[in-house]
Amino acid sequence: MSQKIDEILEKIIDEKTEQDIVEAEEATEHILEEMDAGYNYRKNLPFYWRWFVFAAAVLLSLFQLYTAIYGTLPSNQQRGFHVAIAMGLIFLLYPGTKKNQIKVTLGSWFYSGLLMLITIFLFVIGEIRLLTMIGALLILLMLQLSKYYNRDYLGIPFSDLVLSFFGFATGLYQFFAYEGIIARVGMYSDIDYLVAATGVLVVLGATKRVIGTPIVAVAAIMLAYAYLGPYIPFSVFEHRGFSIERIISHSFLSTEGIFGIPVSISATFIFLYLMFGVILRKTGLEEYFTDLAVAMTGWMTGGTAKVGILTSVFSGMITGSSVANTVGNGAFTIPMMKRSGYKPEFAAAVEAASSTGGQITPPIMGSAAFLMIEFTGLPYNEIIKAAIIPALLFFTAQFFVIHYESKRLNIMGLPREELPKVSHLLITKGYLLIPIIMIFVILALGLSAMRAALWGIFTAVIMNLLVMVVAFILGKYNKLKYRINIKVIFEILEESTRTALPIIAAVATAGIISGVITLTGLGLKIAGAILTLANHKLLLTMFFAMIASIILGMGLPTTANYVIMATMTAPALLEFGTVPVIAAHMFVFYFGIIADITPPVALASYAGAGIAKSDPFKTGIESVRIAIGGFLVPYLFVLSPELLLIATDSSIISLLLAIATAFIGMYGIGTAVIGFIEKKLTFIERILLLAAGLGLVYANWTFDLFGLLVVGTIFIYQKFSTRETVTLSQ
Template sequence: MSNVTGERTQTEAQVEQVLKNYDTESRFRKFTSHHVTRTVAFMAIALSLFHLYTAWTGPLVTLKHRALHTSVVMALVFLLYPFSKKSAGDKLTVVDILLAILSLATGAYILIDYNGIVLRAGMPNNTDLIFAFITLLLVLEAGRRITGKELAILAVIFLAYAYFGRSLPGNLLSHRGYGIKDILDYMYLTTEGIFGIPIGVSSTYIILFILFGSFLDKSGMGQFFNDLAMALAGTSRGGPAKVAVVSSGFMGSINGSAVANVVTTGCFTIPLMKKVGYRPEFAGAVEAAASVGGQILPPVMGAAAFIMAETLGVPYLKIAIAAAVPAVLYYLGIIMMVHLQACKRGLQGIPKEEVPRVWDVLKSRGHLLLPLVGLVYLLVKGYTPIYAAFYSIVLTVLVSALKKETRMSFRDILKALEDGTRTALGVAMSCAIVGIIVGVATLTGFGLKLASAILLVGQGNLFITLVLTMIACLILGMGLPSIPAYIITATMAAPALAKMGVPPLVSHMFVFYFGMLANLTPPVALAAFAGAGIAGANPTSTGIQSMKLALAGFIVPFVFVYSPSLMLINTTWLDAVMVTITATIGVIALAGAVEGYLLTHANALTRVLLLVGALCMIKPGVITDVVGIVVIAAAVLLQRMEIKKKREITA
């Protein structure tokens, strides 16, 4: 028993260290003072209860609601997150307490003087400007503490651009310029800057779905997903890797944090993958690619789908339906590469006696699926995501009580409320900072100017424009969580595609994919580096391997741009089925080409044929489909001839 306890403690310590290295949101203080701990817990629980109450009764006036949400979040960040890594991690400083009080004051000012602010619209007084300046500094500092310096630096650059834009040479990026008073007014006293759409979605949809995920976690949903995936795929070839793909995909969709998901599920799946014979780099890459993909997997999609729905003004359900087939293709690509790697290396699964039975898992915790079923049902029936999330949380508490092992105590409920707010802090501050960036882009027209620049370089060619947009998204999304990455790329890069005639939903999904995949692309592949930390592997090698595993994710967005029927947009069911089948064959062939194995080890010629056939099948069109089928059939025939030859030699 002592050995088991020691191993568990060692694993927990490793998880904590990796999280601190790669996930700034995990570098929070652990107070020695019970009074401070209780104060922080009270504030976090109160904020969660406020959002649950407004989900039931309706939100406050827009500016009030967003300001209150932001101010309490900032206060909690200053209390929980130290100034730097070297700062004390167990006690507060006087400066942090003052910053937390100032944060609360910025929200209180809007709540108290809301009528005056409305009457003074466009003509702020000195007090307005002072609070605006303080809020701007507090948002930047709180964001730096919890999300890292990259996003805060980007926001400062954009603020400088708003002020100095008049001095830029040429007409491509220059603008008339704005004074400090104009910038402060726009950022604090309107719903276009800090309190714009990103923080609006954070204070309504995102906080509720993060709470939903927190309640699911407390009911044991994470363990259920792991056990179910183990029961379904554990005994197959390379079973642990397939378990990682399935469980990490589902959990990544719900919790919305790729890096945290890599570490929390990876501490279980990565050692199992290494145990059956996968190389450390491959094991870390599987977990990273699967966790990142959770952001594109319905029904929750890491909450970014709600921002997309709000930005485009379309129902959330339309986003989820459009994302379904591409997400399946993404995961099919990973699973196929995992399977072919296992076949190539002769790896086996986990012994049957060590794997739980599907029926036993479902009998023990299967009832925990009911809240997810309820969520999907409410969304399909046309209820708002806020309504659906609220009642799904209530349903989670009720359903968990059906069995003793999943029943949530009052303490568990309070902990779920506290953890929900804590988890939402990073997303909320990212949204607040991104609000500054989007606000400047709107104020100055930067998004349209960048779109014009991309189109100018692309010379009106759609493919070149797509490639340039992809590169821009991978750079803009570098080191950022998926939600701010999507908002920034949608503001900066999506307009270029819109000008080329790409439908808005398709263009936004395109930039979302590549903003998300920036978590896997070196030099700043945070999710891959976290996986490498757990696996004890080389970070760069793990990043390159994770890109190979996620290769379908780099190609599928190009497919749905040229053929929106893959996203079930303006298409018949027959067309949708045909394009899905051809894309599926293409993804399987692509996996064979990358891994160098399909039916047996593939030589250079076979790999080239598989790659050519894959690209032809993935690209929509009758001619390309026919060519792809012929080329892939030739590759399969060569493989069969190779197998027959080996058998004859053996005989």
């Protein structure tokens, strides 16, 4: 961060001693480890394991770059190598439990013991082969021992070394034996089934370590559902059932399970954009975004909260975790907001809502944008174009809520003369934005998203090298804070892989879930149930799809979240011929993401509450209040698809009117939620503003006229009545 920005922030936040800073960093790290499994990694590996992890991580990054430049390998090889390195590294880097020592009891063995007994029973009744049973029992035993027996052998517990070996081996089996696997479809060998069984268990075990239990529980339920189909008590969800060998082969040996579309996108698009995000951090763009946010909004009413929104959006749109963004940015923004006068719950909620909103912001959209390419069949540039106005509406509503809450509390911004000028930042450091601009240029030229990512990566590196050359010529080389050299390049390669591990695990497990849905036809069954419940009415179908998406999305990372929504709830909306494909997928994606701030399982809100030391549930409620626009925007673009900037019969004038009325509608809803414009709103005024706002977001001339009349009347009344009060008091 620039020196001037540092000086400004010192006026907002109390000066801290070095000990205070250390304690704050430790507290942030603790919250991350508690709320985000991906941060609970081993931090003190012996040097030989550090070098091994480093070499494997660099190898995967180089593999991804090589195949992106010279062409991807056959699907089984590309995806197999991608998953193999990730699974092997996860067991080396992430322990089986967060605690160093856990008392071993009979209860601690219950679930593992039950799974082992079920495995033996399946062998006895002839459902699985002897080799498959032995492999499954070994993996289950190692997973259990890794949680309760942490004695190190050469720096890592023996059980984790065994699991890491199977992680590498099962993925590389796809890489080296893919031709034989394809040739033996329907006639798999004992070794094939052994690899499939151990591979599925290894992926689930690895995912639990870096993502958490919820998605693993969903995958386990799906696998059980595939087998127990004939015994389901609800006839609408019944199916003929499949053998264990069919389920595990479909999940691991085919390209419709673990190595299906989600991993395919991860092994091509997602990894490159994650690397692009790492390079942006290493070249100073993330810090530049913070400086730009302070310059743009620090002077406004409620400036500190608005700075928090922008910084969270900037970082959130290039990463895939609402929780990590909330904690990472919240360590800086939440204390700043509290010091300005906001309640802890409100400060934490602003950060949680903003970081969650970052996941729906183009161009990355928490990596879900690339999955949408396959699930919708639309090109990448059409997807990011469709996401622009909904994201603007989401954050506009949030800005209105924060603005009038700040006005109500009389929380002002900093004097404008004390802040750096936006124009100065753009002139002196605007070159940092060139890599992002380059991506849009490449996409506009009609090239692929993968090619755009490569150009973005190369542009970022070249720009930094040019800056270094210019700084050297001007004699200011030593003053450069961000310099790319050989050491930094290897750091980028390693960090890219480490950043990708949770996403690779998530999409691999999401592949199991989507594979079962495809195998059993569950997606169509759920769509049918939603339509029946809604009596085939669009508004009711959207409501029930919203509820299903929020419930299914609780505790899931962005990528896995979208895969599940796309296969389970989107088909219900697509039954209506008037709903475009992108509108249906964006609808369920939005509500799946909003689950991160929706109680009772509001992980991003709870993470923010940990930093703010606020009540978690109240923070969740406050997050919903601040992000109220996020609950309305999806309805808006389904009913008015022109807001997604897709080809419709609407004219340009109709499109502009729809956009304008939508933004005014967000103003009405935001002020109704806060209950303040120039002075406190009466109950009747709030009800009228809420009704007017809802009317404006629905594309209908009658509702629009009513909404404009109500919002305009109340706004003018508030302005003039306040002036009269001031005049009389003088």
